[in-house]
Amino acid sequence: MVKNKFKCKLIQKEIKKKMKECKKDYKEGIEAKFQSNDSKGMWEGVKKVVGYKDKQIKLSVDKDKEQTYADELNSFYSRFDNHDFSDQIKNIKSELNTNIDSPPIIQTHQVNKVFKSLKVNKACGPDNLKPRILKCFAKELCFIFTYIFNQSLELNIIPEAWKTSKIVPVPKSKSVKEMNDLRPIALTSILVKCLERLVLSFVKPVCQPCLDPLQFAYRANRSVEDAILLFTDNVYRHIDKPKRYVRSLFIDFSSAFNTIQPHILIPKLQSVGVSNSLCLWILDFLTGRPQFVFLSVNDNVFESTITVTNTGAPQGTVLAPVLFTIYTNDCRGNFPNIPIIKYADDTSIQALIKSDIDLLNYYDEIARFVTWCNDNFLLLNVKKTKELIFDFRTKDNSHSDIEIAGQKVEKVTEYKYLGIIFDEKLSWHNQANKVQKKINQRLYFLRKLHSFQVHPTILSLFYQSCILSLLNFCLPAWGGNVKDIDSRKIDRCLKSAGKLIGHNVYDTLETIFLQLCSSKLRKIILDTTHPLNSQIRTSVIEPGRLIHFTTSRARYFNSFLPSSVRNS
Numbered sequence: 001m002v003k004n005k006f007k008c009k010l011i012q013k014e015i016k017k018k019m020k021e022c023k024k025d026y027k028e029g030i031e032a033k034f035q036s037n038d039s040k041g042m043w044e045g046v047k048k049v050v051g052y053k054d055k056q057i058k059l060s061v062d063k064d065k066e067q068t069y070a071d072e073l074n075s076f077y078s079r080f081d082n083h084d085f086s087d088q089i090k091n092i093k094s095e096l097n098t099n100i101d102s103p104p105i106i107q108t109h110q111v112n113k114v115f116k117s118l119k120v121n122k123a124c125g126p127d128n129l130k131p132r133i134l135k136c137f138a139k140e141l142c143f144i145f146t147y148i149f150n151q152s153l154e155l156n157i158i159p160e161a162w163k164t165s166k167i168v169p170v171p172k173s174k175s176v177k178e179m180n181d182l183r184p185i186a187l188t189s190i191l192v193k194c195l196e197r198l199v200l201s202f203v204k205p206v207c208q209p210c211l212d213p214l215q216f217a218y219r220a221n222r223s224v225e226d227a228i229l230l231f232t233d234n235v236y237r238h239i240d241k242p243k244r245y246v247r248s249l250f251i252d253f254s255s256a257f258n259t260i261q262p263h264i265l266i267p268k269l270q271s272v273g274v275s276n277s278l279c280l281w282i283l284d285f286l287t288g289r290p291q292f293v294f295l296s297v298n299d300n301v302f303e304s305t306i307t308v309t310n311t312g313a314p315q316g317t318v319l320a321p322v323l324f325t326i327y328t329n330d331c332r333g334n335f336p337n338i339p340i341i342k343y344a345d346d347t348s349i350q351a352l353i354k355s356d357i358d359l360l361n362y363y364d365e366i367a368r369f370v371t372w373c374n375d376n377f378l379l380l381n382v383k384k385t386k387e388l389i390f391d392f393r394t395k396d397n398s399h400s401d402i403e404i405a406g407q408k409v410e411k412v413t414e415y416k417y418l419g420i421i422f423d424e425k426l427s428w429h430n431q432a433n434k435v436q437k438k439i440n441q442r443l444y445f446l447r448k449l450h451s452f453q454v455h456p457t458i459l460s461l462f463y464q465s466c467i468l469s470l471l472n473f474c475l476p477a478w479g480g481n482v483k484d485i486d487s488r489k490i491d492r493c494l495k496s497a498g499k500l501i502g503h504n505v506y507d508t509l510e511t512i513f514l515q516l517c518s519s520k521l522r523k524i525i526l527d528t529t530h531p532l533n534s535q536i537r538t539s540v541i542e543p544g545r546l547i548h549f550t551t552s553r554a555r556y557f558n559s560f561l562p563s564s565v566r567n568s
Helices: 002-035 039-050 068-075 088-096 109-116 133-135 138-155 190-210 225-237 260-269 276-286 320-327 358-373 427-449 456-472 475-481 486-501 511-524 560-566
Strands: 165-171 181-189 243-250 289-297 300-305 308-311 339-341 346-353 386-390 408-412 413-416 422-423
Touching: 068 165, 068 289, 088 225, 088 260, 109 133, 109 138, 109 190, 109 346, 109 511, 133 138, 133 190, 138 190, 138 276, 181 289, 190 260, 190 276, 225 243, 225 339, 225 346, 225 386, 225 475, 225 560, 243 358, 243 413, 260 276, 289 422, 346 358, 346 422, 386 413, 422 427, 427 456, 427 486, 456 486, 475 511, 475 560, 486 511
Parallel strands: 165 289, 386 408
Antiparallel strands: 165 181, 243 346, 243 386, 289 300, 289 308, 339 346, 413 422
16 A cells, blocks of 8 residues: 555656656747747647637538528628619719720739738638748749739729639627628638739829828728727817717618629729729629628538629728728718717717707718718618717706617617727726736736746737737727726736736836827827827927816826826
């Protein structure tokens, strides 16, 4: 019995020793990949160490009904193509051909650059051409494809195989109850995506100066943070004065990209300066598009029958986001105190109200917006459209409902807009709580890596990219007004992270907030086209000195612009 116990201890000791050696070898392997700039291999190793698994939601369909369901899905995704605008499209083609200009010429070095920039692990389209082939043999293939791409632009024709979309339904949430819970992602040929990128390089520089300044998506030096900062600054600045309040309507579209009508888009492209030859090419790109649904159920694959659509720009194509931006470019606010803030299809109508006239203008703006959507065949999802009201008045603070298409718009006390949780009291408690919980979850992974004695450089990289990035996202918009109790919770998480990565000085919410504010302020000052640039004033007597904002309440005093100017 004693001998057995002694042997057990020896075996256990030997097992622990081997485990330590294996952990050390694995850790050194990760570090070697890090040192050789193999970021993909390094992150795969980190995921294995911390036990991270990608969440995969499997689609369940009744047995022997998979093929029928695939056909039904394809019909559902092409449901917006229910108007016949063939005559209008023919007229536009005829008009463009009458005033045709010379197409842009693609150079060999441009094709070579696009091919080399391809990500080899991207999914291939219906033609099964893998991006790895184009990337590996870019030098050899760029000459022939330069000729083919130029022929496509000159003849304004795209091969049908390139336009064919393989629609992969991706669940929007954990549970799929109806077809609308599946997002249609269009996989097209890698070759046409390369050509789209080249066409985009001709379209973007021309249309950028004409775009709505309150459209923050797909533009240089603009981001989600800029849209959120403008939204919050408008609110804080307006309610800083008495007897004022803000009503915000958050619009939700039904499959916005899939409802673009080519015969309406082309004149809009012309109005922003896109050449007739490129308009003809884009018209051919959007019309006569074959598509089929690729359904994977229980490791079995089902393909629907092919349907041809003439409406929309499929999600997953390179041009779709920019085309939608131009499509909605003429939808702008009529009143300076009722801006329409847009980030792609995420749209908010913000009313800064101080009188009954402003309220009537708000109703008129909504009615005009609904009419514009109807004229442009964009479908509003009234059930998902919400209104959030910021009203700190003690008297006369009841608000009438808004109706769209005979349906009441729900008034909410909290709304998640572009990833940030707003509440009617601007307390930011739920936003801070969400961030703190996510940081805590990732601290577990950091502790796991630390237990493996991973090199401090990798720990620091994990902290910067997976923990600090969570906090940095739009922090200037809400960090100044967060409650002390929420701030302390986040600071404790940051302190724990700092100890694990060996920092002597720990980051705090306040210091990160001020650093980000200072950095963002410098960018806004240099960018004269930024919507917030006009709010910043400089001293006439002392050039370069910023003038602090006059504030009445702590909310505005602690917000982004006043805090940034005060600490600059």
